[in-house]
Amino acid sequence: MKMREQEKLEIENAELQTTVKKQVGKIEHLQKNLLSTRLIDHLPAELETACSQCLHLDAKNRVLQQELLSMKGWQRKCEKLEKENKKLQQEIRAASQENLQQVQEEHIASIRSQMELRFKDLESELSKMKTFRDSNKAELEKYKQLYLEELKVKKALEKRLDKTNERLAETSTKLEVEKQQNKSLLSTLTTRPLLERPGVGNFNNTLIFNSNLCPRANLEFSTSVPLTSNSSMMTYLLKTRRKLEKSITRELEEGAAEFESEFSRLSSLLSTGGSNLYRD
Missing domain, CATH: 1.10.287 (Helix Hairpins)
Structure with a gap:
């Protein structure tokens, strides 16, 4: 204008x-x-x-x-x-450019700081994951060792149980044989006269021979023991039967004790491994 x-x-x-x-x-x-x-x-x-x-x-x-x-x-x-x-x-314009540049630099610095913090967080998480993986690996190895130990103990227990069953079957068979022999001898003695001494001596020898069939029984019967009546023979047979039963009972108790011992040892190993796992 x-x-x-x-x-x-x-x-x-x-x-x-x-x-x-x-x-x-x-x-x-x-x-x-x-x-x-x-x-x-x-x-x-x-x-x-x-x-x-x-x-x-x-x-x-x-x-x-x-x-x-x-x-x-x-x-x-x-x-x-x-x-x-x-x-x-x-x-x-110069001030705006300078301010803009300053704002951009501050923004870049903020982004860089956030990236560094995120990188540190990722490194920490990676370290935790590695530690967790190592812990799991050690735990797996521990369980593997416990499993192998349990397998060994199980095999040992199975072997001992088989041996105990074999001994028990053998002892039961011997006891049954002994019973049959004693029954036959008792029936023979009841049919013979009481003054027939050679038969009594043979019966004693037979009992001595049969008593050696049972392991760990250590049954020794002397042939010099005079058997003058049926009552003394019955007493002798009862004593022999009791000794055989005691031998069988002792065999069973020893087998059960061995089984309980191995089972307790295995249980203690498993409980120790479990408690260590919980502590980890």
């Missing part, structure tokens, strides 16, 4: 100057005509009118020149303000 007003004033000033020049030309022309014509009476009035117009135009010209100078001053101020505005805008 100010630039347009300034241009308008300059145009008006130029027009006034042109008008002044025209009026001056008219005055000069009138002065020349005044000398050459007879209309001398009208010339002073025209001259006065032209002079007043010139004065008026001159005054208006001075006003316009002052306005023009004022507008030029405003123009210089506007140019100065524009330069300052451009300078401020450049400073603002």
